[in-house]
Amino acid sequence: GAGVSQSPRYKVAKRGQDVALRCDPISGHVSLFWYQQALGQGPEFLTYFQNEAQLDKSGLPSDRFFAERPEGSVSTLKIQRTQQEDSAVYLCASSLGGPGPQHFGDGTRLSIL
């Protein structure tokens, strides 16, 4: 499709397991963003890439969170040793770069049991 694609749409994991969430941005988009959205809240910034360079990871809650975009296209957000407080929707967005609208995927709903 032409939009941002995220997989899986839903993920259930037991506390302590590692998870990996994938984002396929819009083709040609330079910038890629990850957000965490708790129920009833707005998206909270996690990290941001320009091509393959991670320019800002100030929003990552702990060192259990790791993101990569090795070839400047697809990105993976990995959460190690998951905790219940990691339960949320994880949104990915991409943009052409510079001030301009970000285009979002439909997110991955992560539930930690």
Add this chain to the structure above:
Amino acid sequence: GESVGLHLPTLSVQEGDNSIINCAYSNSASDYFIWYKQESGKGPQFIIDIRSNMDKRQGQRVTVLLNKTVKHLSLQIAATQPGDSAVYFCAENMSDDKIIFGKGTRLHILP
């Protein structure tokens, strides 16, 4: 700290009436603002944006107003329809393309 927020968490509007959703921002250096619509189970969808060198911008049935003096942003939706039911977020562009979202306003359309 710096934040973007909204005045009302929920807004109920009669179908066919105009809706006005408000937002206050705190970073006077921000120069780009965006409104997003989020339906249940979906990601935020871009509606309209405005740069700080403008005070008004119109789209199809939507208008965004920016008052830099009081750091206030509003979204007006004309002739509200059932399909407009969603949560609306304003967002503020920070440095390095990063944007900060407010908490959102849920818009209910009354029949």
